Amino acid sequence: MSPRSARLARLSRSVTFSACHRLHSKSLSDEENLKLFGKCNNPNGHGHNYKGRKVISILAPAGFVVVTVLSLQEAIMEPLDHKNLDKDVPYFSEVVSTTENIAVFIWDSLQKLLPQGILYKVEVQETEQNVVVYKGEETIVK
Numbered sequence: 001m002s003p004r005s006a007r008l009a010r011l012s013r014s015v016t017f018s019a020c021h022r023l024h025s026k027s028l029s030d031e032e033n034l035k036l037f038g039k040c041n042n043p044n045g046h047g048h049n050y051k052g053r054k055v056i057s058i059l060a061p062a063g064f065v066v067v068t069v070l071s072l073q074e075a076i077m078e079p080l081d082h083k084n085l086d087k088d089v090p091y092f093s094e095v096v097s098t099t100e101n102i103a104v105f106i107w108d109s110l111q112k113l114l115p116q117g118i119l120y121k122v123e124v125q126e127t128e129q130n131v132v133v134y135k136g137e138e139t140i141v142k
């Protein structure tokens, strides 16, 4: 039987969540943290209205509608919305709550909820200027 090609489309869906955080690494001194993170190291934190977006791959001809709403609710809204990321979300007790790490957190959460192989990318917009895109890549660090 010869293989048939299928058109692959991407479907994107986003939610907005509000959260506060402080950029602070336990492996650095207070001085080093202040130098590295500046105003984002403010001891009492600061807040953002984040936009989280997932993009999934869909086989266009199949024509079925993937139920996409629930996974964003479970992967983003329930754990992160109206939370202090550093204090309310166990993942960020040891991981600095940068937008990059929030994107990784969301990626890992969505992977557990979605059918294998369909998650294409996660985007997290922290401010008008700061947007992180994560596609599940890993690299070796020394």
Ligand SMILES: Nc1nc2c(c(=O)[nH]1)N=C([C@H](O)[C@H](O)COP(=O)(O)OP(=O)(O)OP(=O)(O)O)CN2
Pocket: 023, 040, 046, 097, 098, 099, 100, 126, 127, 128, 129, 130
């Ligand atoms: N690599 C990263 N650097 C920074 C992150 C991050 O997630 N990854 N995040 C921050 C802060 O959380 C901060 O709140 C961003 O605010 P700010 O620096 O004010 O950013 P804006 O784009 O809104 O404004 P500018 O001051 O014009 O840059 C910092 N760094």
Ligand SMILES: [Zn+2]
Pocket: 021, 040, 046, 047, 048
């Ligand atoms: Zn911030």
